Structures are given as structure tokens and as C-alpha cells.
Amino acid sequence: MKKISLKINLILTIAFLIGIYFFLSNVNILGDYWSRIVTLVAIYSIMAVSYTLVNGITGIFSLGQAGFIAIGAYTSALLTLSIQQKEMSFFIQPLIWPLNSIQIGFLPATIIGGLVAAFFAFLIGYPSLRLTGDYFAIATLAFAEIIRILIQNLYGVTNGTLGLKGINPYTNVWWAWSWLLVTVIVIGSLKYSSYGRALRAISEDPVAAKVMGIDVFRHQMMAFVISGFFAGVSGALYAHWITTLDPRPTSLGVMLTFYVLIMIVIGGLGSITGAILGAIFFAFVSQWLRIFESNITIFGFTIPGVPGMSMLILSVLFIIVMIFWRRGLMGKEELNWQKIYNFFKKVEVQNE
Amino acid sequence: MSENVLKIDGMTVRFGGLTAVDSFSMYINKGELIGLIGPNGAGKTTVFNAITGIYKPQSGRIFFKGIDITGQSPQLINQIGIARTFQNIRLFSDMSVIENVMVGQHSYFTNGKALKFLHKHNSEYPKPSWKPWLVSAILKMPSYLKVEKAMKDKAFELLKRMGLQKYADYKASSLPYGQQRKVEIARALATNPSLLILDEPAAGMNPHESEELLETVKEIMKEFSLTILLIEHDMKFVMNLCERIYVLDYGRLISHGSPYEVQNDKKVIEAYLGDEVYA
Numbered sequence: 001m002k003k004i005s006l007k008i009n010l011i012l013t014i015a016f017l018i019g020i021y022f023f024l025s026n027v028n029i030l031g032d033y034w035s036r037i038v039t040l041v042a043i044y045s046i047m048a049v050s051y052t053l054v055n056g057i058t059g060i061f062s063l064g065q066a067g068f069i070a071i072g073a074y075t076s077a078l079l080t081l082s083i084q085q086k087e088m089s090f091f092i093q094p095l096i097w098p099l100n101s102i103q104i105g106f107l108p109a110t111i112i113g114g115l116v117a118a119f120f121a122f123l124i125g126y127p128s129l130r131l132t133g134d135y136f137a138i139a140t141l142a143f144a145e146i147i148r149i150l151i152q153n154l155y156g157v158t159n160g161t162l163g164l165k166g167i168n169p170y171t172n173v174w175w176a177w178s179w180l181l182v183t184v185i186v187i188g189s190l191k192y193s194s195y196g197r198a199l200r201a202i203s204e205d206p207v208a209a210k211v212m213g214i215d216v217f218r219h220q221m222m223a224f225v226i227s228g229f230f231a232g233v234s235g236a237l238y239a240h241w242i243t244t245l246d247p248r249p250t251s252l253g254v255m256l257t258f259y260v261l262i263m264i265v266i267g268g269l270g271s272i273t274g275a276i277l278g279a280i281f282f283a284f285v286s287q288w289l290r291i292f293e294s295n296i297t298i299f300g301f302t303i304p305g306v307p308g309m310s311m312l313i314l315s316v317l318f319i320i321v322m323i324f325w326r327r328g329l330m331g332k333e334e335l336n337w338q339k340i341y342n343f344f345k346k347v348e349v350q351n352e
Numbered sequence: 353m354s355e356n357v358l359k360i361d362g363m364t365v366r367f368g369g370l371t372a373v374d375s376f377s378m379y380i381n382k383g384e385l386i387g388l389i390g391p392n393g394a395g396k397t398t399v400f401n402a403i404t405g406i407y408k409p410q411s412g413r414i415f416f417k418g419i420d421i422t423g424q425s426p427q428l429i430n431q432i433g434i435a436r437t438f439q440n441i442r443l444f445s446d447m448s449v450i451e452n453v454m455v456g457q458h459s460y461f462t463n464g465k466a467l468k469f470l471h472k473h474n475s476e477y478p479k480p481s482w483k484p485w486l487v488s489a490i491l492k493m494p495s496y497l498k499v500e501k502a503m504k505d506k507a508f509e510l511l512k513r514m515g516l517q518k519y520a521d522y523k524a525s526s527l528p529y530g531q532q533r534k535v536e537i538a539r540a541l542a543t544n545p546s547l548l549i550l551d552e553p554a555a556g557m558n559p560h561e562s563e564e565l566l567e568t569v570k571e572i573m574k575e576f577s578l579t580i581l582l583i584e585h586d587m588k589f590v591m592n593l594c595e596r597i598y599v600l601d602y603g604r605l606i607s608h609g610s611p612y613e614v615q616n617d618k619k620v621i622e623a624y625l626g627d628e629v630y631a
Binding site for chain 1: 405425426435443446447489492496
């Protein structure tokens with residue numbers, strides 16, 4: 001098969017980005033509902049790409065992603081909420097100083113949300129990265145749950161179970177997709193650097209990596225903190241997309257971790273493009289499957305809608321994907337023009 | 353005066369109640385090629401694991417170039433100059449051959465701790481200077497790209513040295529067994545060792561391959577001015593190659609000397625073939 005040269009690769013990539021740009025600038029044609037979904041796709045993609053850095057590339061099985069997303073969401077929301085809105089929402093217990101008297105812009109709030117999440121990733125990673133395998137997964141799961149329960153009970157900071165309301169809907173298509181671009185560039189660049197090689201080596205054989213002079217703990221920590229930062233950013237975008245936050249397990253709790261896990265497992269653990277494909281798949285399919293939750297009429301028969309039905313069907317789909325693509329859609333590989341070219345060449349050959 | 357590259361003083365390694373290595377002592381001079389032999393389960397690999405920091409010995413000291421390295425982490429021990437291969441090949445099987453070798457060079461970016469350790473023990477070693485390598489790696493800054501290119505060139509050079517250049521872009525796991533062993537040696541060499549530890553380098557090779565490897569080991573030893581310690585079951589390999597041999601049995605040193613001396617040591621023969629009474 002023909003090999004695609006670097007020049008053509010570059011041209012195709014630029015063309016692709018321009019295509020995305022035109023798609024996004026005309027996304028309003030699809031209507032408000034779909035343009036919101038397109039934004040959500042980018043937010044999910046950031047969650048998935050940051051998660052795949054830890055679970056795929058570094059190969060440590062963390063279940064704490066939702067905790068970092070929640071921290072980013074709450075931090076940024078508390079920073080951008082107007083002072084009047086804060087006074088109105090916090091009626092059980094007033095918001096503590098300095099948070100009650102500041103309001104900053106969306107971009108700094110997002111970055112601070114990411115940094116706070118990264119700081120928590122450091123605090124959580126420091127003790128729990130001494131564990132390996134399933135023990136690490138359980139520890140991070142527990143830490144994420146601790147974060148959620150703290151949010152639920154710290155009325156003076158997070159407004160507890162009442163949640164935050166009236167968050168400015170700053171997140172639009174451009175914010176979300178620009179942050180996605182930043183995420184992909186940073187994590188992609190990391191993956192294809194010497195550090196990325198070290199991370200992949202750790203994921204395959206930590207003992208051999210150590211003996212090759214790689215400080216496994218510090219590299220895992222680095223991946224965990226970078227992942228935490230982008231998880232926090234995605235949380236900030238999510239907060240300003242959905243405009244209300246509450247600490248239920250189904251919104252920012254363990255369910256969210258599992259959703260993101262589904263995305264990256266479908267896409268292929270360790271693949272950045274796979275994570276994005278998984279996020280797109282998840283966002284659209286979970287929207288489409290909503291029809292099963294309302295009444296459906298087929299040939300005069302009415303099938304009553306069952307709440308939660310969409311999740312059931314999604315899990316069946318998930319199992320099917322796992323049967324046919326055992327390593328996810330992309331495995332550890334990235335989708336590139338060469339692969340697309342080869343794919344179409346193959347189809348062409350089969351048709352002839 | 354010959355300098356001790358490695359010196360082990362009364363090292364004991366226990367796993368629970370089992371004493372795997374019992375007050376074992378040895379020394380290796382610069383430029384020597386030393387063999388460590390013994391029946392299965394004698395504790396040879398445990399000695400290697402203790403030297404490279406994977407196990408911490410319960411008692412005894414390990415010195416590398418006169419610096420006490422007992423209980424240090426494997427990465428630090430590697431960065432100050434001890435590299436090893438594994439008995440059961442442990443390549444990064446999903447990565448390409450050249451990437452495997454380049455992983456061995458990664459510690460160039462992160463060797464601050466090791467340099468500090470060396471500087472603390474001997475001020476002749478340079479003081480570490482910290483550079484934000486991670487940031488320049490993500491931003492692909494020229495300073496990083498330059499190092500990356502040098503790494504790739506060196507990795508390719510090493511592969512060429514081991515006769516593996518045509519496999520550079522192959523997945524490591526797709527190579528035949530004997531070639532994988534060579535990749536492991538190339539990867540170990542990439543870490544710039546002064547002491548190379550080979551754990552059964554010729555295991556699973558046919559006589560022709562193992563003879564070839566014997567030549568390669570001799571050559572790289574001169575080329576990279578290495579000191580080598582190896583475990584090997586292939587007696588022909590060991591007797592031809594090694595200057596001195598240590599024999600372990602049940603975690604104890606039972607014999608030590610030139611190949612000729614060891615071959616004729618009664619204890620060694622007993623360990624391998626059994627006691628005369630039962631024979």
C-alpha cells in the first residue's frame with residue numbers, strides 16, 4: 001500500500017481542521033438542541049482524552065475521574081457566579097469569604113478549576129499511587145466518593161445538596177472545541193515524546209521500566225496530575241454548559257466515571273483519537289436512546305417507556321462492541337490518514 | 353591498581369522464612385567478565401534482583417564503584433550505571449524495537465536524583481542542573497528535539513551494533529526469541545551502563561546463535577568498556593567467556609575461582625550431580 005507523505009498528511013490535517021471550523025461556525029443551522037450536543041461531544045472528549053492518559057497510556061486503572069471533574073466544575077462555577085446569585089443560592093449557610101465577594105471571567109475560572117483539580121490529583125495520587133492494579137482503582141474510587149460527599153456536606157462552600165443554580169451558560173461550541181484542541185495537542189504531544197514512551201513502557205511492564213531507569217512513581221504522578229488538570233477543565237466547561245450543579249451520584253458521582261470509562265474502552269484504551277470517537281459515540285447514542293424512555297407506538301401497539309431503558313440498551317451495545325472489537329475501536333493505535341487511506345483501499349479492492 | 357566496580361559484603365535476602373541468599377560476598381574488578389552459576393533455585397536471579405534494587409537485602413552491603421547503593425531504588429541504581437537484562441524476556445512488547453531501545457535513554461531527562469546522589473558521595477561528579485524537560489517535550493522545543501534526535505540516532509546505532517537495524521520498526525513481540533534477547537541487551541546498553549548484568553543471555557538459543565552471542569558480548573564489552581556479570585546455564589558459554597566464576601547453591605557461595613578451578617571443585621560437582629554416596 002502507498003505510504004502517505006508528511007506533506008499530504010499536513011495538508012489533509014489542515015483541511016480537516018478547516019472543515020471542523022466551518023462545521024462549528026454553521027452548527028446553529030442544526031438547531032439549538034443539536035448545537036448543544038455538539039458542545040457536549042467536545043466536553044465528553046476532553047473528559048475521555050484526559051482519562052485515557054491515565055487508564056490507557058500509563059496503564060493505571062483509576063476510577064477517580066468524576067472527582068476531578070466535580071472539583072473543576074464546582075471551583076469554576078463558584079468563581080464565575082455573580083455575587084447576587086451566590087447570596088440568593090446560599091440561604092442555609094452563607095458562602096465563606098473570599099468566594100462570596102469575587103466574580104472572575106470564564107477563562108481564568110476554567111484554568112483555576114483545572115489547577116485545583118490537578119492539585120487534588122496530586123494529593124490523591126501521592127498516597128494511592130503506591131498501590132497497584134485493582135487496589136489503586138478501589139482507592140481512587142473511594143477518594144472520588146469522598147470528594148462527592150464533601151461537596152454534599154460542605155454547605156458553606158458548595159451549598160451542599162441544594163447545589164449551585166444559575167451558572168452563566170458561558171460554554172459554547174467555541175470554548176468547548178478550543179479546549180478540546182488544547183487537550184489533544186498537549187496530551188498527544190506528551191504521548192509522542194520521550195515521556196510518552198516512558199509512560200507506555202510503564203503500562204506494559206513497570207518492573208522493566210524501573211530497571212531501565214524510569215522513576216515509575218513520578219511518571220505515573222505526572223500523568224495523573226496532567227489528567228487531573230484537563231478533567232478539571234472539562235468539569236468547568238460542563239458546569240457552564242449544564243448551568244446547575246448538584247452532588248448526586250448520577251450527575252457528578254461514580255456514574256460519570258463509568259460513562260467516561262465506557263467512552264475510552266469503546267474507543268480503545270490508550271488511543272487519543274479512539275477516546276474522541278468513543279465520546280462521540282457515547283454522546284450521540286445516549287441521546288438517540290432516549291426515545292426508548294418515552295412511549296413508542298409500533299403498528300398500533302404502544303410500548304410503554306421505562307425510565308433507565310436507554311442505559312440498558314447502551315450496555316447491550318457496549319457488550320456487542322466488546323465482543324467484536326476486543327481492544328476497542330482503535331486499540332492502542334491512533335486514527336490517521338494512512339489508516340483511513342488503507343481502509344478505503346481495502347474496500348475498493350473488495351468491490352472490484 | 354584495579355578498581356572494584358561492584359562489591360557485595362555478606363548479603364542476605366530472605367522471603368519470609370526462606371533464605372534465598374545467605375551472606376553472599378563477591379567483588380568484580382573493572383573490565384572483568386564474571387559468571388554466576390548454580391543449580392536451579394540456587395538464588396542467582398535473587399542476587400541480580402538485589403543488586404539492581406528490585407529486592408532489598410535484609411543484611412549486608414552492596415557497593416558500586418565504592419558507593420553504597422544498598423536499598424536504593426532500581427531507577428537510581430540504573431541511572432548511576434548498572435543495567436540488566438531479564439531471564440524471562442521483559443521487552444515492552446507493544447512498542448517497536450527502536451522505541452524499546454529509546455526507553456532506555458529516557459532517564460537522560462529525569463536523572464536529577466541520581467546525579468545528586470553521586471555528587472553527595474563523590475564531589476567529582478557534576479552537580480545536577482534542572483531543566484524543564486517536560487514542558488519542552490510537550491511544546492516540542494528545539495532543545496528537546498535535538499536530544500530526541502540524538503537518542504534516535506544512538507538507538508539506531510545500537511541496533512545496528514546488535515545486527516537488528518532491519519527490525520527497528522517491528523513490534524518487539526513479533527521478533528524471534530533470540531532477536532528479542534539481543535534487543536534487551538541493546539536496551540540495557542542504551543542506559544549507558546558501566547556494569548552490565550546478563551541473566552541467562554543464551555537461554556533458548558541454538559548452539560549457533562549462542563556462539564554468535566558470545567562473540568557479540570565479547571565485542572561490546574571492549575567497545576563500551578563494560579564490566580559484565582552474567583548467569584548462564586550453558587557451561588560451554590560460561591567456561592569460554594568468564595575470567596572468574598562464582599558458584600551458588602542453596603543461596604550459599606560454594607566455590608569461586610577460574611573456570612578450571614571451579615570445574616574441578618568437588619563441591620561444585622556435588623551440587624550439580626549429587627553426592628558421591630548416592631551416585
